[in-house]
């Protein structure tokens with residue numbers, strides 16, 4: 198079984214099939230991807246200023262098992278939280294893989310990169326008695342890689358570690374390296390489908406179409422608002438005044454109108470629910486300006502940023 202790019206994009210499109218990618222990895226599809234990905238470049242995953250939430254989010258995929266995805270499909274060779282080795286052995290292994298696969302591996306960066314004090318706020322190990330800063334690792338490994346995937350809003354735009362007053366001077370991946378293709382997959386955390394779908398696309402068909410924030414268009418073209426289950430409430434001017442009320446949550450601080458992601462269609466936790474459906478306003482965690490530009494989180498965005506109501510368009 199061979200998947201065409203068109204078929205794969207259809208699998209990724211929540212609006213087309215109404216299911217998450219993780220649920221779509223039926224054995225035949227896994228087999229096809231595994232075969233296609235055989236001999237493809239390995240993945241090295243490093244972590245910086247963050248809470249490992251994007252790793253945890255990825256580990257929450259149920260179907261197929263995450264081990265199947267990580268070991269068979271995406272060939273994950275280095276991940277500080279998941280691998281057995283640690284300390285000097287891990288650094289040695291990192292050096293060996295990056296040398297062996299030079300210019301032929303993908304680097305995943307999870308977490309922001311502290312640049313203050315020459316990067317010493319965040320180190321990932323030591324070599325010859327000298328600390329290796331994350332800043333140094335991202336630049337060094339990034340320069341040797343085929344492409345860098347910045348995973349989670351901390352890595353894509355600085356996220357919470359770069360919120361004011363940002364004492365560690367945390368930065369995004371694109372602010373510290375240049376000259377290397379970068380794919381941004383935001384989210385706090387990012388959805389497992391966004392990562393797996395992007396990486397499989399990269400392995401099978403090359404870098405997917407990206408928007409001007411370097412995000413894969415297939416996942417981040419629409420705003421949350423456009424596909425929200427409360428959309429008709431918004432159009433009818435029915436707004437929740439307090440948590441638990443029926444109605445659109447914009448007056449309670451929902452940032453869905455200024456946030457691009459397919460959360461309402463893809464849903465979370467194996468498609469159980471998503472923020473707005475659970476009664477919580479979208480906090481704009483996929484927005485480039487999260488968290489400073491979408492704060493206070495539970496205060497309505499200025500009315501000039503509200504989308505037009507359809508009833509008002511006639």
Ligand code: SF4
Pocket residue numbers: 421422423425426427428429431444445446447451452453454473479
């Ligand atoms: S403002 Fe928020 S709750 Fe209201 S329709 Fe848009 S996304 Fe949904």
